[in-house]
Amino acid sequence: MKCPIKKLSAYMDGELSGETRRAVDFHVSRCADCRMRLKRMRLSWNILDALGEAQDNPYLYTRVRSALMTRREQPRWRERVLLPVTALIALALGLFLGSLMTRHSVPVSTLAENDSYTRELETAAGSMLGDLYMELASQQLVSRGNGK
Amino acid sequence: MPDDQELMKRLKKGDEEALRLLVNRHRQSILNLAYRYVGNQDDAEEVAQDVFVNLYRSASRYTPQGKLTTYMYRIAVNLSLNKIRDRKVGRYLSLHGLSERNTAGNPADETQRPDTILENKELEAVVRAALDTLPAGQRTAVILKRFNGLSYEEIAEVMECSVSAVESRLHRAKLALQKKLKAYAKNE
Structure with missing residues (x-):
């Protein structure tokens, strides 16, 4: 062999x-x-054989139980992941909408300018209306005089 | 005293007393198995703890095929290998370096290790380094055979491979260990 x-x-x-x-x-x-x-x-x-052995740990069960309890108490994935992600999305959306609104709104300086312009317009309109009123009033007086 | 399968049935129903009995019955063999992989008490205890946590969590899916210890050893081997992978072994002195020191015959080296305790520690480091150089499959087969006394068939179940694969791995592992531990074997 x-x-x-x-x-x-x-x-x-x-x-x-x-x-x-x-x-x-x-x-x-x-x-x-x-x-x-x-x-x-x-x-x-x-x-x-030289590798030896581990020491016994009579409290291993207590450790195991404690590990199980800790893991049970840990929030589930919904609470751990979903809630923070939702909050983050809401925040991002809020910021985005906020930036959009800011972009399309009139600056304060423009508003101030517009305000004085409006006042000018109002004055101009007022004087125009006054002129028109005066004209109408005089026409009325004329027609009354003619009627007599 | 209820047997392992009976305790697993109780564990499926959430009986924590069954878990306590299983932990106390098997903790030493699981601790030893993990220790021979990871090389220190703290990591071995962490692995052993996780083995029983896994056992508790997977109890509902457990089907009694073969011994419960086979199932637990499989979990322990996987967790130990993960632990080693995570911490990137390599903190032990290399076998090559130790062999050179021990065979050099330098009187200064002799004074560095004067007592037996130190020699034993050193020998343990040499053996561990030799084991660590083996591929994971060979190392697992050696640990399960040498220290847990499993048969080839049981090792094959734990490792989920054929008996001939176990035989081949052990043969190669023994030749490799023989080569690496040659200097120490002469002194036996």
Whole structure:
């Protein structure tokens, strides 16, 4: 039998069964190289023990429970995402509308100018109306005189 | 004492006492599994905590196929790998650097590690560095086999792969570890 190098790991772990295990068993008993390979593999495998263990934490359940409670209390996505986003959109819309209104409104200076202009117009209109009134009144007087 | 499947049925109904029993029954093996990946107590406890939180949250979807531990180990392995990925491992001394120091035969180096405790710490760092250089699949197979004593079939279930894939990964991992730990194996 050719050296079953790829089977040595499973052989070491006791994972071979039946005919395969017996064949490897027989081979290893006769092959010094495979015995050496197995020995080296076992040595490095045993060194892994140096990795040690974690310390026990008898309060792990308390931690788990606390984590579950905290996550339960956290606001759902609607409150976490939807509300801030809605508020942001409302704010942006308000700013946009505000800017639109400002753009289309008359500046204060123009208003002031318009105010004096309006006063001039009013004065002009007033004098025109006065003239018209005077004219109508005189016409009426003339017609009365003619009627007599 | 109710078995794991019975406790999972109770957990599905929101029974927190079932969760307490499951945590107390399995916390040490989950802590150890996480510790062998992440390398420190704090991170291991965080991973273990999240394993049980996940278990509680996924209880309604859990279907009893095989052992509960297989299911929990799968969660623990994934969370541990995520933890390692997040913090970008690399803070441990490289195996190469340590090997050079230990095999140099420099008297100054000998005085730097005079007692056994330090030697053990150093050996632990060497082993961890050796494990960290393995691809995630090989590392998982090694940890589950060496420390959790799972059979190839159980490892295949945890890793969701074939038994022959587990066999192949373990074979390659052992050869790689043998190479990296050669200097230490001689002293055994």
